[in-house]
Amino acid sequence: MKVSGSGFKETSTGIGNIINNLKKNVKSEVLEPSLKTAVEAAKKKARVKTGYMRDHVYSKIIKPESEGEYGSEAHYSAYQNYGTSRIRGNYFWSDQIPQLERDLQRNGQKWIISNVKWG
Numbered sequence: 001m002k003v004s005g006s007g008f009k010e011t012s013t014g015i016g017n018i019i020n021n022l023k024k025n026v027k028s029e030v031l032e033p034s035l036k037t038a039v040e041a042a043k044k045k046a047r048v049k050t051g052y053m054r055d056h057v058y059s060k061i062i063k064p065e066s067e068g069e070y071g072s073e074a075h076y077s078a079y080q081n082y083g084t085s086r087i088r089g090n091y092f093w094s095d096q097i098p099q100l101e102r103d104l105q106r107n108g109q110k111w112i113i114s115n116v117k118w119g
Contacts (some may be wrong), residue, residue, distance in 0.1 A: 021115060027064040029111045034103035035059035035068050038096040042072070045092040046080070053077050055095060070100065 039059050046054040053074035061068050071077070072093055083089030 022089075023065040024060045025111060026066065026108070027061055030104060031061055031064075032108040033098050034100055035061075035070055037103055038100040039077075041096045041099065042070075042093040044053050045090065045095065046072075047090055047092070053080060070096075 006113070022099045026118040030032050036059065039057050043054050046057060053072060053076065056077075057071070058066060058073055059070045070093070072081070074080075077093070081089055081091055081094055
């Protein structure tokens with residue numbers, strides 16, 4: 001039995017091109033919109049006394065092809081988020097993480113569907 005691999009090189013080249021294009025666009029089309037949605041949701045849920053904590057919820061891209069960061073720069077935000085023995089946490093930024101994960105997956109899938117030419 002003989003197996004021909006004549007189309008494999010073209011297929012693997014095509015897949016490589018898809019991966020390279022995804023890496024180039026993951027920041028603007030996947031990471032940034034997903035993180036922006038998480039930041040907006042956290043700001044809406046954050047407790048407000050002076051507005052400092054709400055105004056310092058942030059996101060930033062660490063590695064443009066694969067990694068972002070999301071959180072709050074207010075030094076007391078972890079106490080507000082998780083609570084203490086005296087105050088109940090309101091989970092303003094940690095509650096957004098499951099939705100952030102779903103948004104990352106959905107935005108990645110949307111990019112692939114809209115940019116991959118099948119056939």
